[in-house]
Amino acid sequence: MGNIKIFDTTLRDGEQSPGCSMNIKEKIEMARHLELLKVDIIEAGFAAASQGDFNAVKSVAKEINSTCVASLSRALTKDIDSSWEAVKYAKYPRIHVFIATSDIHMEYKLEKKPAEVLEQATEMVRYAKKYCEDIEFSAEDASRSDPKFLCRVFERVIKAGATVINIPDTVGYSAPEEFAALIRYLRENVGGMDKVDVSVHCHDDLGLAVANSLAAVKAGANQIECTINGIGERAGNAALEELVMNLKTRRDYYDADCNVDTKQIYKGSRLLTGITGVKVQPNKSIVGENAFAHESGIHQHGMLANKKTYEIMTPESIGLNENKMVLGKHSGRHAFNERVRDLGFNIEIDKSDELFKQFKALADKKKTMSDRDIEALIRDTIIKDTPELYKLESYVINTGNTITPTSSISLVGSNGERVEKVAIGFGPVDASFNAINEIVGLPIQLDEYSIDAVTEGRDAQGEVSVKIKSDGKAAKGYGLSTDVIEASIKAYINAIDNLLIAI
Numbered sequence: 001m002g003n004i005k006i007f008d009t010t011l012r013d014g015e016q017s018p019g020c021s022m023n024i025k026e027k028i029e030m031a032r033h034l035e036l037l038k039v040d041i042i043e044a045g046f047a048a049a050s051q052g053d054f055n056a057v058k059s060v061a062k063e064i065n066s067t068c069v070a071s072l073s074r075a076l077t078k079d080i081d082s083s084w085e086a087v088k089y090a091k092y093p094r095i096h097v098f099i100a101t102s103d104i105h106m107e108y109k110l111e112k113k114p115a116e117v118l119e120q121a122t123e124m125v126r127y128a129k130k131y132c133e134d135i136e137f138s139a140e141d142a143s144r145s146d147p148k149f150l151c152r153v154f155e156r157v158i159k160a161g162a163t164v165i166n167i168p169d170t171v172g173y174s175a176p177e178e179f180a181a182l183i184r185y186l187r188e189n190v191g192g193m194d195k196v197d198v199s200v201h202c203h204d205d206l207g208l209a210v211a212n213s214l215a216a217v218k219a220g221a222n223q224i225e226c227t228i229n230g231i232g233e234r235a236g237n238a239a240l241e242e243l244v245m246n247l248k249t250r251r252d253y254y255d256a257d258c259n260v261d262t263k264q265i266y267k268g269s270r271l272l273t274g275i276t277g278v279k280v281q282p283n284k285s286i287v288g289e290n291a292f293a294h295e296s297g298i299h300q301h302g303m304l305a306n307k308k309t310y311e312i313m314t315p316e317s318i319g320l321n322e323n324k325m326v327l328g329k330h331s332g333r334h335a336f337n338e339r340v341r342d343l344g345f346n347i348e349i350d351k352s353d354e355l356f357k358q359f360k361a362l363a364d365k366k367k368t369m370s371d372r373d374i375e376a377l378i379r380d381t382i383i384k385d386t387p388e389l390y391k392l393e394s395y396v397i398n399t400g401n402t403i404t405p406t407s408s409i410s411l412v413g414s415n416g417e418r419v420e421k422v423a424i425g426f427g428p429v430d431a432s433f434n435a436i437n438e439i440v441g442l443p444i445q446l447d448e449y450s451i452d453a454v455t456e457g458r459d460a461q462g463e464v465s466v467k468i469k470s471d472g473k474a475a476k477g478y479g480l481s482t483d484v485i486e487a488s489i490k491a492y493i494n495a496i497d498n499l500l501i502a503i
Helices: 023-039 049-061 077-087 103-112 112-127 147-160 176-189 210-220 240-249 263-276 297-305 335-340 351-361 371-383 428-440 482-503
Strands: 004-007 042-043 066-072 092-100 134-142 164-169 197-201 225-227 388-400 406-413 418-424 445-453 464-468 473-479
Touching: 004 197, 004 240, 004 418, 023 049, 023 176, 023 263, 042 049, 042 077, 049 066, 049 077, 049 225, 066 077, 066 297, 077 092, 077 112, 077 473, 092 103, 092 112, 092 164, 103 112, 112 147, 134 147, 134 197, 134 210, 147 164, 147 176, 164 176, 164 210, 164 388, 176 445, 197 210, 225 240, 240 263, 263 371, 263 406, 335 351, 335 371, 351 371, 371 473, 388 428, 406 428, 418 428, 428 482, 464 482, 473 482
Parallel strands: 004 042, 004 225, 042 066, 066 092, 092 134, 134 164, 164 197, 197 225
Antiparallel strands: 388 406, 406 418, 445 464, 464 473
16 A cells, blocks of 8 residues: 655645735644644745745744655745755755746746756756755646656656656646546656656646546555645645545545544644634535534434444544533633643643633633634634734724714724724724724725634624735734624734734
8 A cells, every 4th residue: 555645735835825824923833733734744835935935934944843844946046045045944854846847838937948948947956956855846837748848857857866756737727537647657758757756736726636636646646735725826726634535535446545644634724714714615525514514314314323324434533523521611721731732732831821811711701612712712812923013902882773883992002102093984893993094094905804603602702804905915814702893803903913014
């Protein structure tokens, strides 16, 4: 049985998805969970893209101990230099070099002849090899490239020192059998292909990213590139959770397995949605809210008789274990910290103390605390750990169906100065945002606003996420409270803090 390496690019390709940008602290938190998930490679970013990306890749490289950390580079010396300066702190560093090989990309994007691309690819792999042993080479848009030209490129870069050859379906163009045929052709016709890892990176433009990746496994690929929840540019990437559970559930068919700890899958999905504010649809495979729900009477009858009638995998296999220990206001620090660890979070001691105080304060308002409540608290107090340029001191709302909603907001700035403004709006939330705008003094446009209940019941916490823009800059914000107006105000202030820090 073959072992398939899982190359996770949530922090790089996934973050390029609109609305999915992450700050350094969020990337580190996500990387920690990917390490806990036991993926084989974490692509931490594109170090040459910006100083922020460089810092993020470097921070992840320093943080991760047991997993390979990679940085993407164009086939340019400056990109490769930047990648190495960022990943050299990793225990297992990898430089990932790419260049386009399809006729349309070479002619219109690169404006180069095939011979020039061949030479550039070879020289840049050789250049990267002087920094580290593990070099991955990707032929961008490989699925639309001339297979004979691919053979020439791959043979040359393998001789130059590439240890991983990646064959991307960059625009999601291939069909499964067609893509499998390409993998087989390359394995049979590229000299040295048996000495390197053969990787695939499939996009989901036609909804076939997972199918194409698995077809490639059957054809001999031994590394799959993917993202949690399938996030990524355009329609996204192959979803890690779907690939892994296919390999685990159908070992008999694929004759392959991977090292991923599947019990961390659901936690990873929830962590990512909390960081980005981008939720998965209820009927999403594996991690959707309805993935293990059964409403049909026929289905329910079968499930009661034998769960295998309608469940080919168990909820427990992806980490949806029922929590038998109920936490509440009388729970102690030990029980709370144990539950946090069970949920897959590694919390520093000083943050743990603050988190426990938040837990006790919320537990006084609620009868019982669910795992989702605790996850939301963690996201609110740790993952969104942005320096507070503005802090909410107080708010007073006047609203009703016969008066114009009015909000009085008092904020304290980083300099300790207290500012209070009053504004009206179409509703209490709009009025509050208008008052905050007057305090900050920026032309702010609200692009997105969403609110969700963390759990069921009248005492549920409200999670609010917002996206704002100002002078061409965009930022996300997150807020949590049992009062949805307070959660909205917190989210808006958090977004403004993120915006000002970015500026």
